[in-house]
Amino acid sequence: MAGHTDNQSAVVRELARLKRPLGMxxxxxxxxxxxxxxxxxxxxxxxxxxxxxAPFLAEPAQEARVLAARPDPQKPPDYIEASTxxxxxxxxxxxHAYPPPTAAGLDRVWNPGPLSAAHAPWxxxxxxxxxxxxxxxxxxxxxxxxxxxxxxxxxxxxDVPALAARCASCHQEHRGSFALAEQNRHAVxxxxxxxxxxxxxxxxxxxTRPVSDFADAHPQFRVQLRxxxxxxxxQRVRLPExxxxxxxxxxxxxxxxxxxxxxxxGPAGKQHMKCADCHAPDxxxxxxxxxxxxxxxxxxxxxxxxxxxxxREVPHGPVPAVLDTLREFYVFVATxxxxxxxxGPLTDTVLVRxxxxxxxxxxFATAAGDAHSRASASAIExxxxxxxxxxxxxxxxAGKGKPDTPGADLPxxxxxxxxxxxxxxxxxxxxxxxxxxxxxxxxHAARTSDHAEEVLMPGIKTxxxxxxxxxxxxxxxxxxxxxCHGFHWPGTTVHAAVPGSVEGNxx
Numbered sequence: 001m002a003g004h005t006d007n008q009s010a011v012v013r014e015l016a017r018l019k020r021p022l023g024m025x026x027x028x029x030x031x032x033x034x035x036x037x038x039x040x041x042x043x044x045x046x047x048x049x050x051x052x053x054a055p056f057l058a059e060p061a062q063e064a065r066v067l068a069a070r071p072d073p074q075k076p077p078d079y080i081e082a083s084t085x086x087x088x089x090x091x092x093x094x095x096h097a098y099p100p101p102t103a104a105g106l107d108r109v110w111n112p113g114p115l116s117a118a119h120a121p122w123x124x125x126x127x128x129x130x131x132x133x134x135x136x137x138x139x140x141x142x143x144x145x146x147x148x149x150x151x152x153x154x155x156x157x158x159d160v161p162a163l164a165a166r167c168a169s170c171h172q173e174h175r176g177s178f179a180l181a182e183q184n185r186h187a188v189x190x191x192x193x194x195x196x197x198x199x200x201x202x203x204x205x206x207x208t209r210p211v212s213d214f215a216d217a218h219p220q221f222r223v224q225l226r227x228x229x230x231x232x233x234x235q236r237v238r239l240p241e242x243x244x245x246x247x248x249x250x251x252x253x254x255x256x257x258x259x260x261x262x263x264x265x266g267p268a269g270k271q272h273m274k275c276a277d278c279h280a281p282d283x284x285x286x287x288x289x290x291x292x293x294x295x296x297x298x299x300x301x302x303x304x305x306x307x308x309x310x311x312r313e314v315p316h317g318p319v320p321a322v323l324d325t326l327r328e329f330y331v332f333v334a335t336x337x338x339x340x341x342x343x344g345p346l347t348d349t350v351l352v353r354x355x356x357x358x359x360x361x362x363x364f365a366t367a368a369g370d371a372h373s374r375a376s377a378s379a380i381e382x383x384x385x386x387x388x389x390x391x392x393x394x395x396x397x398a399g400k401g402k403p404d405t406p407g408a409d410l411p412x413x414x415x416x417x418x419x420x421x422x423x424x425x426x427x428x429x430x431x432x433x434x435x436x437x438x439x440x441x442x443x444h445a446a447r448t449s450d451h452a453e454e455v456l457m458p459g460i461k462t463x464x465x466x467x468x469x470x471x472x473x474x475x476x477x478x479x480x481x482x483x484c485h486g487f488h489w490p491g492t493t494v495h496a497a498v499p500g501s502v503e504g505n506x507x
Contacts, residue, residue: 285433323407
């Protein structure tokens with residue numbers, strides 16, 4: 001009983017203690033509560049709303065920044081004309097006015113987490129992105145800097161409510177230095193399949209086939225080709241399951257001849273060429289630098305006027321420039337009786353001859369006749385036998401050349417222009433540098449290609465040898481949609497390859 005009485009006494013004493021007046025404790029509690037509320041809510045809130053305080057409290061370098069109208073998210077931003085995936089340009093920061101920073105940076109106490117590395121320079125100035133106090137980041141805040149962000153599809157033609165989300169719905173900040181980059185890299189996957197697995201439900205006019213996974217539910221690739229020989233832009237054509245597509249070109253270039261395992265005849269004898277001899281990666285490792293005559297072809301295909309006597313060559317350029325060079329050269333020979341040649345030994349020349357013809361170079365400088373006849377004979381040799389005709393479509397023309405030029409009285413030719421090189425998959429995210437461990441022949445059948453018209457693009461089966469779908473597979477790279485496809489794509493249309501292009505082969 002004694003123990004029970006002691007417990008009751010303790011309870012009575014505790015109740016009596018709690019009933020005593022609080023004295024200063026209540027006051028101190030309220031002071032602490034109001035102080036915390038004022039420091040972490042009141043002062044930052046007032047400072048955010050009273051932008052006029054900024055000139056008095058901000059640093060001098062920030063005082064000049066004034067509140068300005070931001071881009072309207074419902075209107076197109078200032079697009080910088082571009083047609084490639086890599087053309088994501090930021091706005092010029094010098095011509096964009098930001099809101100003044102919050103007084104003394106008091107709103108920093110509301111920061112819920114570290115910004116991404118790309119936005120870290122503005123970690124101490126919340127109003128760079130939060131232009132309106134107590135409102136979520138608006139699309140206009142993002143578009144103030146990111147001028148070249150396009151819609152996924154043309155909103156005037158395709159109404160998909162899911163695509164009308166705010167920028168910040170997908171690109172969420174305050175999650176760490178690398179979180180935003182990871183989100184951007186992996187933002188597409190199952191969400192893409194939600195629409196694209198039944199794409200015609202959302203857009204019946206589309207020529208895009210349904211797709212849900214790369215491994216077993218993805219159509220054969222389509223490549224961009226010149227439409228009507230380039231006269232009507234481009235068309236996208238699906239690769240065949242067997243054989244190769246062809247694209248008209250006036251260039252004569254058989255890959256198989258240059259890549260023969262037995263070698264190809266060069267100035268120094270047999271040479272064993274490889275793809276890298278002509279195809280050098282560009283600076284970003286995505287594609288390759290242009291192939292040029294001077295850098296890649298002329299060491300073997302020299303344009304010498306008198307290969308047995310001189311290393312001097314005609315220019316690889318317009319026909320009048322070639323004829324003018326020939327006329328002036330042979331006038332000089334006829335006048336001086338000498339053949340101009342550069343210092344140094346005579347270099348060998350690979351001459352292309354028909355079977356049965358002598359491979360010895362012909363000499364025109366000492367042949368019978370005047371300068372005109374010598375220049376004419378040399379021009380015929382170059383244009384129709386040993387040089388131009390080897391790689392180009394060449395046609396002899398009647399009449400004289402351009403008036404008041406040295407070569408106007410020589411025979412005239414027209415060389416069909418070579419179409420400019422273009423990308424075959426301009427809407428694919430593909431970097432050759434990421435595939436450097438594979439040989440070129442793994443994907444491109446150049447060694448067996450005997451016509452320049454053949455499009456040496458690999459089909460989907462080749463890619464599936466190394467790439468699985470979204471689920472992992474042994475010895476393969478798990479590949480979701482975002483690995484090869486972007487979301488905000490220049491052009492903002494579903495089926496156009498590039499601005500002004502047309503679709504081909506809808507099936």
